[in-house]
Amino acid sequence: MSLESDNPLDRAASLEALLFVGSEPLSIEALSRALLCSEEELIAAVGDLQTRLDSSGSSLQILSIAGGYQLATRPAYSVIIGRLLARQRGKLSRPALETLSIIAYRQPITQPEIEAVRGVGCASVLTTLIERELIEEAGRRAAPGRPILYRTTQNFLHYFALEDLADLPPLEDAASPDEVRSAMDSVDP
Amino acid sequence: MTVSTPHTDMPRFRLPVYEGPLDLLLQLIRENEVDIYDIPIAQITRQYLDRLAEWQALDLVLAGDYLVMAATLVEIKSRMLLPAPPRQDEIEVDPREALVAQLLEYQRYTGAAETLRDWEAFRASLYFRNATEIAGDYILPMEQSSLTGRDLHRAFLSVLSAAGVPEAPVSAVVPRRRVSLRVKMAEILRAVHGAAEGLPFESILSIETSRADCVLAFLAMLELIRIGRINAVQRGPFGDIQLVARTDGGGDPAAAAESISDPPLRSTVSKASGVGA
Incomplete structure (x- = not known):
């Protein structure tokens, strides 16, 4: 073990350097390999660095996002940054968000299955979501017509600041046909 | 979303805001x-x-x-x-x-x-560092298999537009294709085996004369990737795509190239790699 890796403070600073050069989320494995430390030590270093960033009044924070760690600015600085940068393309439309949430929970899923839930066609919405790299094709369903299956991408996780799909809010339980029936019976006189 | 009752005496500009x-x-x-x-x-x-x-x-x-x-x-x-209607099971x-x-x-x-x-x-209130061209000795490696068919498709389109390959006029006599997919695959495989550092993706297309030849070369490359003879590797974001020979079960390049030109394609190739290994 080298001298730096015995010193937790230096390790935190080394981690900061790694996160600075990483322009995408860096996995625990990649970071611990570079720092020659165990994954537990790395997680401790992440905590140390975050504490240091907090106490020094830094505008940066460590985010656990899309399966790795990444440095990001804190939300409070968004207004200032907005004055510097040019405006990006707009937010997602409501049809896009609805379609995306159906795909997120039910993936892999075909276009007809999405349309059955929404009650409207969604071909153009799917094209938009693919262009924005929020969804991608995931093979085809072994069913008549071999319809294309869709799933969400890593970029989807990043777009909503999620670490993984398990971070999605729990969906209300689906009502089974029996439950619907009994609920309807109970209101009938 | 608030929906008020329409007033018939007012100009109507309320548009339907329903998603279906x-x-x-x-x-x-x-x-x-x-x-x-x-x-x-x-x-x-x-x-x-x-x-x-x-x-x-x-x-x-x-x-x-x-x-x-x-x-x-x-x-x-x-x-x-x-x-x-009356039902036997009495469930309404x-x-x-x-x-x-x-x-x-x-x-x-x-x-x-x-x-x-x-x-x-x-x-949207969080900002991250953008990927920048780093002049250092090292670059961030791409994750294994993160190169998708979409990336290859994009690279192909950029080559096509850069080369400015002219389309044949509509009235042209269509000549018989002299180069088959298999011949092209063997050609590419030989070139890839000949290049120790990996063959730049563009180079398989640059010598071509028509759009159809470019497409054939591209298809041959995809087929070689699919059957596991070569890999497409991109070492960094926006980096060049390199074609490299698969070392596992590659065997003798000449024999492998030979085997590709023999039909049927799949069974011959798998047999050849079995012999080579």
């Missing part, structure tokens, strides 16, 4: 403050049809989905007026059941979509 028939139905149910499990179908159907008529008066083209739902509502309404089936189930299912996802909307706004 299910969304409109849920709105009507909410406005009427009725129980979703006990929808007063006559009342809701009337309002639904009124809304459609209103849109038609505005010369809006109605999506077919709205008309399908209108037909469904009218059908449910008429079935509720009829006495239920409410004609509204399927519709209610569909509305509930849709409602689940609209809730989730609202959450995503909030998270999108939160995430």
